[in-house]
Amino acid sequence: MWSYLQKVFKTDKESTDRQNTKNRIQLWINQLTIPPMTLKGAVRRANRLNQKIDVEWFTGGDHRQCLVKVENVYDKDNWRAWKLEELIEDKLQLVGIGEYYRKGCGRIAISEDNHVVLCYSAHSYYYEYGTEQDIPIRSTIIEWIEIMDFFQLEQYLHRVSISYTLCMYRNDNGVIEYYKDNPLLNIHIIEGDKFLLPSPISTADFYFDILKEYLQKFEEDFKMTEVLVGSKVLESIYITAILEYGKIRLELQKSYIVIDSIIENKSIILVE
Known part of the structure:
Protein backbone atom coordinates (compact mmCIF):
# COMPACT_ATOMS: atom_id res chain seq x y z
CA MET A 1 0.00 0.00 0.00
CA TRP A 2 2.75 2.44 0.96
CA SER A 3 4.68 1.85 -2.27
CA TYR A 4 1.49 2.25 -4.30
CA LEU A 5 0.64 5.60 -2.71
CA GLN A 6 4.19 6.82 -3.30
CA LYS A 7 3.79 6.09 -7.01
CA VAL A 8 0.44 7.92 -7.11
CA PHE A 9 1.93 11.15 -5.80
CA LYS A 10 5.34 11.04 -7.43
CA THR A 11 6.03 13.44 -10.33
CA ASP A 12 9.19 14.59 -12.06
CA LYS A 13 8.99 18.04 -10.42
CA GLU A 14 8.11 16.97 -6.87
CA SER A 15 10.57 16.36 -4.10
CA THR A 16 11.32 12.75 -3.20
CA ASP A 17 11.66 13.67 0.42
CA ARG A 18 9.93 10.98 2.51
CA GLN A 19 8.28 13.38 4.99
CA ASN A 20 6.92 15.57 2.23
CA THR A 21 5.36 12.51 0.57
CA LYS A 22 3.76 11.42 3.84
CA ASN A 23 2.26 14.89 4.30
CA ARG A 24 0.74 14.83 0.83
CA ILE A 25 -0.70 11.36 1.40
CA GLN A 26 -2.22 12.41 4.71
CA LEU A 27 -3.80 15.44 3.05
CA TRP A 28 -5.24 13.18 0.33
CA ILE A 29 -6.69 10.78 2.94
CA ASN A 30 -8.22 13.66 4.89
CA GLN A 31 -9.91 15.01 1.79
CA LEU A 32 -11.44 11.58 1.14
CA THR A 33 -12.71 10.99 4.68
CA ILE A 34 -13.66 14.48 5.97
CA PRO A 35 -16.34 16.49 4.16
CA PRO A 36 -15.59 20.21 3.60
CA MET A 37 -16.54 22.23 6.67
CA THR A 38 -18.89 25.18 6.28
CA LEU A 39 -18.49 28.55 8.00
CA LYS A 40 -21.28 27.63 10.40
CA GLY A 41 -19.51 24.37 11.20
CA ALA A 42 -16.24 26.19 11.86
CA VAL A 43 -17.95 28.64 14.24
CA ARG A 44 -19.65 25.76 16.05
CA ARG A 45 -16.30 24.00 16.42
CA ALA A 46 -14.74 27.16 17.83
CA ASN A 47 -17.61 27.47 20.31
CA ARG A 48 -17.12 23.88 21.45
CA LEU A 49 -13.46 24.63 22.07
CA ASN A 50 -14.42 27.87 23.90
CA GLN A 51 -12.46 29.88 21.32
CA LYS A 52 -13.57 33.48 20.92
CA TYR A 127 -12.25 65.08 9.79
CA GLU A 128 -12.62 68.80 10.15
CA TYR A 129 -9.62 71.11 9.76
CA GLY A 130 -9.49 74.45 11.56
CA THR A 131 -9.68 75.76 15.12
CA GLU A 132 -12.15 75.93 17.97
CA GLN A 133 -13.11 79.43 16.83
CA ASP A 134 -14.41 78.04 13.51
CA ILE A 135 -11.74 79.78 11.49
CA PRO A 136 -12.12 78.70 7.82
CA ILE A 137 -11.01 75.18 6.96
CA ARG A 138 -7.26 74.51 6.72
CA SER A 139 -6.37 77.85 8.30
CA THR A 140 -3.44 78.03 10.72
CA ILE A 141 -2.64 79.40 14.15
CA ILE A 142 0.56 81.45 14.29
CA GLU A 143 2.76 81.49 17.41
CA TRP A 144 6.40 82.32 18.14
CA ILE A 145 9.13 80.85 20.36
CA GLU A 146 12.07 83.05 21.30
CA ILE A 147 15.33 81.15 20.93
CA MET A 148 19.10 81.66 21.04
CA ASP A 149 21.04 80.96 17.85
CA PHE A 150 22.95 78.06 19.39
CA PHE A 151 24.16 76.64 16.03
CA GLN A 152 24.74 80.08 14.45
CA LEU A 153 22.27 79.43 11.65
CA GLU A 154 20.87 82.96 11.45
CA GLN A 155 23.84 84.06 9.35
CA TYR A 156 22.52 81.84 6.53
CA LEU A 157 18.88 82.95 6.60
CA HIS A 158 19.43 85.56 3.88
CA ARG A 159 19.90 82.74 1.35
CA VAL A 160 18.19 79.65 2.86
CA SER A 161 14.97 78.93 4.70
CA ILE A 162 15.11 76.36 7.49
CA SER A 163 11.96 74.66 8.72
CA TYR A 164 10.96 71.71 10.85
CA THR A 165 7.72 69.73 10.51
CA LEU A 166 6.09 67.31 12.92
CA CYS A 167 2.69 66.08 14.01
CA MET A 168 1.37 66.00 17.55
CA TYR A 169 -1.43 63.43 17.91
CA ARG A 170 -3.31 61.16 20.28
CA ASN A 171 -2.81 57.45 19.55
CA ASP A 172 -5.44 54.72 19.96
CA ASN A 173 -4.47 54.31 23.61
CA GLY A 174 -5.03 57.99 24.34
CA VAL A 175 -1.30 58.78 24.68
CA ILE A 176 0.09 61.95 23.09
CA GLU A 177 2.88 61.22 20.60
CA TYR A 178 5.04 63.27 18.24
CA TYR A 179 5.72 62.15 14.70
CA LYS A 180 8.76 63.72 13.01
CA ASP A 181 9.00 64.16 9.28
CA ASN A 182 12.05 62.85 7.46
CA PRO A 183 14.33 64.71 6.91
CA LEU A 184 13.99 66.25 10.33
CA LEU A 185 15.02 69.72 9.21
CA ASN A 186 13.99 71.00 5.79
CA ILE A 187 16.36 73.35 4.00
CA HIS A 188 15.27 75.34 0.98
CA ILE A 189 17.94 77.20 -0.98
CA ILE A 190 16.82 80.69 -1.92
CA GLU A 191 20.11 81.60 -3.57
CA GLY A 192 23.73 80.48 -3.54
CA ASP A 193 25.38 77.08 -3.20
CA LYS A 194 24.20 73.95 -1.46
CA PHE A 195 23.98 74.32 2.30
CA LEU A 196 24.75 71.64 4.88
CA LEU A 197 23.81 71.80 8.53
CA PRO A 198 26.61 71.62 11.09
CA SER A 199 26.00 68.27 12.82
CA PRO A 200 22.54 67.64 11.27
CA ILE A 201 21.37 65.06 13.83
CA SER A 202 22.31 67.15 16.87
CA THR A 203 20.79 70.25 15.31
CA ALA A 204 17.50 68.54 14.55
CA ASP A 205 17.26 66.95 18.02
CA PHE A 206 17.98 70.32 19.63
CA TYR A 207 15.07 72.04 17.86
CA PHE A 208 12.78 69.07 18.34
CA ASP A 209 13.28 69.14 22.12
CA ILE A 210 12.50 72.87 22.18
CA LEU A 211 9.36 72.42 20.11
CA LYS A 212 8.15 69.43 22.10
CA GLU A 213 8.55 71.28 25.41
CA TYR A 214 6.63 74.24 24.05
CA LEU A 215 3.87 72.12 22.50
CA GLN A 216 3.17 70.24 25.72
CA LYS A 217 0.84 73.08 26.68
CA PHE A 218 -1.56 71.78 23.97
CA GLU A 219 -1.79 68.29 25.49
CA GLU A 220 -4.72 69.41 27.64
CA ASP A 221 -6.68 70.07 24.44
CA PHE A 222 -6.50 66.36 23.57
CA LYS A 223 -8.29 65.19 26.71
CA MET A 224 -11.25 62.98 25.85
CA THR A 225 -14.70 64.12 26.81
CA GLU A 226 -17.90 62.09 26.51
CA VAL A 227 -18.18 61.05 22.87
CA LEU A 228 -21.62 61.72 21.42
CA VAL A 229 -23.03 62.02 17.92
CA GLY A 230 -22.01 65.45 16.65
CA SER A 231 -19.19 65.88 19.16
CA LYS A 232 -15.83 67.19 17.94
CA VAL A 233 -12.61 65.72 19.31
CA LEU A 234 -9.10 67.05 18.68
CA GLU A 235 -7.20 64.35 16.80
CA SER A 236 -3.89 65.98 15.82
CA ILE A 237 -1.95 69.20 15.39
CA TYR A 238 0.31 69.49 12.37
CA ILE A 239 3.21 71.86 13.05
CA THR A 240 5.49 73.72 10.68
CA ALA A 241 8.30 75.54 12.49
CA ILE A 242 10.27 78.16 10.54
CA LEU A 243 13.53 79.54 11.87
CA GLU A 244 13.70 83.33 11.91
CA TYR A 245 16.02 85.85 13.53
CA GLY A 246 15.87 85.29 17.29
CA LYS A 247 12.73 83.15 17.15
CA ILE A 248 10.90 80.19 15.66
CA ARG A 249 7.66 80.91 13.86
CA LEU A 250 5.09 78.16 14.43
CA GLU A 251 2.19 77.40 12.15
CA LEU A 252 -0.30 75.05 13.80
CA GLN A 253 -3.09 73.31 11.94
CA LYS A 254 -5.56 71.44 14.11
CA SER A 255 -7.46 68.40 12.90
CA TYR A 256 -10.72 67.35 14.56
CA ILE A 257 -12.74 64.17 14.43
CA VAL A 258 -16.47 64.79 14.14
CA ILE A 259 -18.56 61.82 15.29
CA ASP A 260 -21.31 61.17 12.76
Whole structure:
Protein backbone atom coordinates (compact mmCIF):
# COMPACT_ATOMS: atom_id res chain seq x y z
CA MET A 1 0.00 0.00 0.00
CA TRP A 2 2.75 2.44 0.96
CA SER A 3 4.68 1.85 -2.27
CA TYR A 4 1.49 2.25 -4.30
CA LEU A 5 0.64 5.60 -2.71
CA GLN A 6 4.19 6.82 -3.30
CA LYS A 7 3.79 6.09 -7.01
CA VAL A 8 0.44 7.92 -7.11
CA PHE A 9 1.93 11.15 -5.80
CA LYS A 10 5.34 11.04 -7.43
CA THR A 11 6.03 13.44 -10.33
CA ASP A 12 9.19 14.59 -12.06
CA LYS A 13 8.99 18.04 -10.42
CA GLU A 14 8.11 16.97 -6.87
CA SER A 15 10.57 16.36 -4.10
CA THR A 16 11.32 12.75 -3.20
CA ASP A 17 11.66 13.67 0.42
CA ARG A 18 9.93 10.98 2.51
CA GLN A 19 8.28 13.38 4.99
CA ASN A 20 6.92 15.57 2.23
CA THR A 21 5.36 12.51 0.57
CA LYS A 22 3.76 11.42 3.84
CA ASN A 23 2.26 14.89 4.30
CA ARG A 24 0.74 14.83 0.83
CA ILE A 25 -0.70 11.36 1.40
CA GLN A 26 -2.22 12.41 4.71
CA LEU A 27 -3.80 15.44 3.05
CA TRP A 28 -5.24 13.18 0.33
CA ILE A 29 -6.69 10.78 2.94
CA ASN A 30 -8.22 13.66 4.89
CA GLN A 31 -9.91 15.01 1.79
CA LEU A 32 -11.44 11.58 1.14
CA THR A 33 -12.71 10.99 4.68
CA ILE A 34 -13.66 14.48 5.97
CA PRO A 35 -16.34 16.49 4.16
CA PRO A 36 -15.59 20.21 3.60
CA MET A 37 -16.54 22.23 6.67
CA THR A 38 -18.89 25.18 6.28
CA LEU A 39 -18.49 28.55 8.00
CA LYS A 40 -21.28 27.63 10.40
CA GLY A 41 -19.51 24.37 11.20
CA ALA A 42 -16.24 26.19 11.86
CA VAL A 43 -17.95 28.64 14.24
CA ARG A 44 -19.65 25.76 16.05
CA ARG A 45 -16.30 24.00 16.42
CA ALA A 46 -14.74 27.16 17.83
CA ASN A 47 -17.61 27.47 20.31
CA ARG A 48 -17.12 23.88 21.45
CA LEU A 49 -13.46 24.63 22.07
CA ASN A 50 -14.42 27.87 23.90
CA GLN A 51 -12.46 29.88 21.32
CA LYS A 52 -13.57 33.48 20.92
CA ILE A 53 -13.77 34.76 17.32
CA ASP A 54 -13.36 38.53 17.28
CA VAL A 55 -13.27 40.89 14.33
CA GLU A 56 -12.26 44.51 13.93
CA TRP A 57 -12.43 46.81 10.94
CA PHE A 58 -11.39 50.22 9.72
CA THR A 59 -12.42 51.87 6.46
CA GLY A 60 -11.98 55.28 4.89
CA GLY A 61 -9.42 57.37 3.05
CA ASP A 62 -9.32 54.85 0.18
CA HIS A 63 -8.38 52.15 2.67
CA ARG A 64 -10.36 49.14 3.87
CA GLN A 65 -9.28 46.53 6.40
CA CYS A 66 -11.17 43.81 8.23
CA LEU A 67 -9.27 41.45 10.54
CA VAL A 68 -10.24 38.23 12.33
CA LYS A 69 -8.80 37.25 15.70
CA VAL A 70 -9.11 33.89 17.44
CA GLU A 71 -8.29 34.00 21.16
CA ASN A 72 -6.74 37.48 20.62
CA VAL A 73 -4.38 36.17 17.93
CA TYR A 74 -4.82 37.49 14.39
CA ASP A 75 -5.80 34.64 12.10
CA LYS A 76 -4.58 35.45 8.60
CA ASP A 77 -5.34 32.18 6.83
CA ASN A 78 -7.87 29.79 8.34
CA TRP A 79 -10.99 31.96 8.02
CA ARG A 80 -10.19 33.08 4.49
CA ALA A 81 -11.39 29.69 3.23
CA TRP A 82 -14.93 30.85 4.02
CA LYS A 83 -14.28 34.46 2.92
CA LEU A 84 -15.34 35.65 6.35
CA GLU A 85 -13.77 39.08 5.99
CA GLU A 86 -15.48 39.66 2.64
CA LEU A 87 -18.80 38.52 4.13
CA ILE A 88 -18.54 41.05 6.96
CA GLU A 89 -17.57 43.84 4.57
CA ASP A 90 -20.58 43.02 2.40
CA LYS A 91 -23.10 42.75 5.26
CA LEU A 92 -21.94 46.01 6.87
CA GLN A 93 -21.39 47.71 3.50
CA LEU A 94 -17.87 48.69 4.44
CA VAL A 95 -16.35 50.85 1.69
CA GLY A 96 -13.07 52.71 1.89
CA ILE A 97 -13.66 55.36 -0.76
CA GLY A 98 -13.65 59.00 0.30
CA GLU A 99 -12.84 60.84 3.52
CA TYR A 100 -15.55 59.17 5.58
CA TYR A 101 -14.31 56.69 8.17
CA ARG A 102 -15.85 53.74 9.97
CA LYS A 103 -14.30 51.85 12.85
CA GLY A 104 -15.73 48.94 14.78
CA CYS A 105 -15.27 45.59 16.47
CA GLY A 106 -17.39 42.61 17.35
CA ARG A 107 -17.64 38.91 18.10
CA ILE A 108 -18.96 36.04 15.98
CA ALA A 109 -21.13 33.31 17.50
CA ILE A 110 -24.06 30.96 16.86
CA SER A 111 -27.43 32.43 17.85
CA GLU A 112 -30.31 30.59 19.53
CA ASP A 113 -31.91 30.39 16.07
CA ASN A 114 -28.83 28.55 14.77
CA HIS A 115 -27.59 31.50 12.71
CA VAL A 116 -24.02 32.76 12.46
CA VAL A 117 -24.28 36.28 13.89
CA LEU A 118 -21.93 39.20 14.46
CA CYS A 119 -22.54 41.22 17.63
CA TYR A 120 -20.72 44.52 17.24
CA SER A 121 -20.27 48.17 18.14
CA ALA A 122 -19.00 50.82 15.74
CA HIS A 123 -18.79 54.50 15.01
CA SER A 124 -18.34 56.61 11.91
CA TYR A 125 -16.65 59.97 11.65
CA TYR A 126 -15.02 62.52 9.38
CA TYR A 127 -12.25 65.08 9.79
CA GLU A 128 -12.62 68.80 10.15
CA TYR A 129 -9.62 71.11 9.76
CA GLY A 130 -9.49 74.45 11.56
CA THR A 131 -9.68 75.76 15.12
CA GLU A 132 -12.15 75.93 17.97
CA GLN A 133 -13.11 79.43 16.83
CA ASP A 134 -14.41 78.04 13.51
CA ILE A 135 -11.74 79.78 11.49
CA PRO A 136 -12.12 78.70 7.82
CA ILE A 137 -11.01 75.18 6.96
CA ARG A 138 -7.26 74.51 6.72
CA SER A 139 -6.37 77.85 8.30
CA THR A 140 -3.44 78.03 10.72
CA ILE A 141 -2.64 79.40 14.15
CA ILE A 142 0.56 81.45 14.29
CA GLU A 143 2.76 81.49 17.41
CA TRP A 144 6.40 82.32 18.14
CA ILE A 145 9.13 80.85 20.36
CA GLU A 146 12.07 83.05 21.30
CA ILE A 147 15.33 81.15 20.93
CA MET A 148 19.10 81.66 21.04
CA ASP A 149 21.04 80.96 17.85
CA PHE A 150 22.95 78.06 19.39
CA PHE A 151 24.16 76.64 16.03
CA GLN A 152 24.74 80.08 14.45
CA LEU A 153 22.27 79.43 11.65
CA GLU A 154 20.87 82.96 11.45
CA GLN A 155 23.84 84.06 9.35
CA TYR A 156 22.52 81.84 6.53
CA LEU A 157 18.88 82.95 6.60
CA HIS A 158 19.43 85.56 3.88
CA ARG A 159 19.90 82.74 1.35
CA VAL A 160 18.19 79.65 2.86
CA SER A 161 14.97 78.93 4.70
CA ILE A 162 15.11 76.36 7.49
CA SER A 163 11.96 74.66 8.72
CA TYR A 164 10.96 71.71 10.85
CA THR A 165 7.72 69.73 10.51
CA LEU A 166 6.09 67.31 12.92
CA CYS A 167 2.69 66.08 14.01
CA MET A 168 1.37 66.00 17.55
CA TYR A 169 -1.43 63.43 17.91
CA ARG A 170 -3.31 61.16 20.28
CA ASN A 171 -2.81 57.45 19.55
CA ASP A 172 -5.44 54.72 19.96
CA ASN A 173 -4.47 54.31 23.61
CA GLY A 174 -5.03 57.99 24.34
CA VAL A 175 -1.30 58.78 24.68
CA ILE A 176 0.09 61.95 23.09
CA GLU A 177 2.88 61.22 20.60
CA TYR A 178 5.04 63.27 18.24
CA TYR A 179 5.72 62.15 14.70
CA LYS A 180 8.76 63.72 13.01
CA ASP A 181 9.00 64.16 9.28
CA ASN A 182 12.05 62.85 7.46
CA PRO A 183 14.33 64.71 6.91
CA LEU A 184 13.99 66.25 10.33
CA LEU A 185 15.02 69.72 9.21
CA ASN A 186 13.99 71.00 5.79
CA ILE A 187 16.36 73.35 4.00
CA HIS A 188 15.27 75.34 0.98
CA ILE A 189 17.94 77.20 -0.98
CA ILE A 190 16.82 80.69 -1.92
CA GLU A 191 20.11 81.60 -3.57
CA GLY A 192 23.73 80.48 -3.54
CA ASP A 193 25.38 77.08 -3.20
CA LYS A 194 24.20 73.95 -1.46
CA PHE A 195 23.98 74.32 2.30
CA LEU A 196 24.75 71.64 4.88
CA LEU A 197 23.81 71.80 8.53
CA PRO A 198 26.61 71.62 11.09
CA SER A 199 26.00 68.27 12.82
CA PRO A 200 22.54 67.64 11.27
CA ILE A 201 21.37 65.06 13.83
CA SER A 202 22.31 67.15 16.87
CA THR A 203 20.79 70.25 15.31
CA ALA A 204 17.50 68.54 14.55
CA ASP A 205 17.26 66.95 18.02
CA PHE A 206 17.98 70.32 19.63
CA TYR A 207 15.07 72.04 17.86
CA PHE A 208 12.78 69.07 18.34
CA ASP A 209 13.28 69.14 22.12
CA ILE A 210 12.50 72.87 22.18
CA LEU A 211 9.36 72.42 20.11
CA LYS A 212 8.15 69.43 22.10
CA GLU A 213 8.55 71.28 25.41
CA TYR A 214 6.63 74.24 24.05
CA LEU A 215 3.87 72.12 22.50
CA GLN A 216 3.17 70.24 25.72
CA LYS A 217 0.84 73.08 26.68
CA PHE A 218 -1.56 71.78 23.97
CA GLU A 219 -1.79 68.29 25.49
CA GLU A 220 -4.72 69.41 27.64
CA ASP A 221 -6.68 70.07 24.44
CA PHE A 222 -6.50 66.36 23.57
CA LYS A 223 -8.29 65.19 26.71
CA MET A 224 -11.25 62.98 25.85
CA THR A 225 -14.70 64.12 26.81
CA GLU A 226 -17.90 62.09 26.51
CA VAL A 227 -18.18 61.05 22.87
CA LEU A 228 -21.62 61.72 21.42
CA VAL A 229 -23.03 62.02 17.92
CA GLY A 230 -22.01 65.45 16.65
CA SER A 231 -19.19 65.88 19.16
CA LYS A 232 -15.83 67.19 17.94
CA VAL A 233 -12.61 65.72 19.31
CA LEU A 234 -9.10 67.05 18.68
CA GLU A 235 -7.20 64.35 16.80
CA SER A 236 -3.89 65.98 15.82
CA ILE A 237 -1.95 69.20 15.39
CA TYR A 238 0.31 69.49 12.37
CA ILE A 239 3.21 71.86 13.05
CA THR A 240 5.49 73.72 10.68
CA ALA A 241 8.30 75.54 12.49
CA ILE A 242 10.27 78.16 10.54
CA LEU A 243 13.53 79.54 11.87
CA GLU A 244 13.70 83.33 11.91
CA TYR A 245 16.02 85.85 13.53
CA GLY A 246 15.87 85.29 17.29
CA LYS A 247 12.73 83.15 17.15
CA ILE A 248 10.90 80.19 15.66
CA ARG A 249 7.66 80.91 13.86
CA LEU A 250 5.09 78.16 14.43
CA GLU A 251 2.19 77.40 12.15
CA LEU A 252 -0.30 75.05 13.80
CA GLN A 253 -3.09 73.31 11.94
CA LYS A 254 -5.56 71.44 14.11
CA SER A 255 -7.46 68.40 12.90
CA TYR A 256 -10.72 67.35 14.56
CA ILE A 257 -12.74 64.17 14.43
CA VAL A 258 -16.47 64.79 14.14
CA ILE A 259 -18.56 61.82 15.29
CA ASP A 260 -21.31 61.17 12.76
CA SER A 261 -22.91 58.00 14.16
CA ILE A 262 -22.52 55.54 17.02
CA ILE A 263 -23.75 51.93 17.05
CA GLU A 264 -23.64 49.91 20.25
CA ASN A 265 -24.33 46.21 20.83
CA LYS A 266 -26.05 45.51 17.53
CA SER A 267 -26.42 42.04 15.99
CA ILE A 268 -26.45 41.13 12.32
CA ILE A 269 -26.92 37.70 10.70
CA LEU A 270 -23.97 36.59 8.58
CA VAL A 271 -25.22 33.10 7.68
CA GLU A 272 -28.73 31.78 8.25
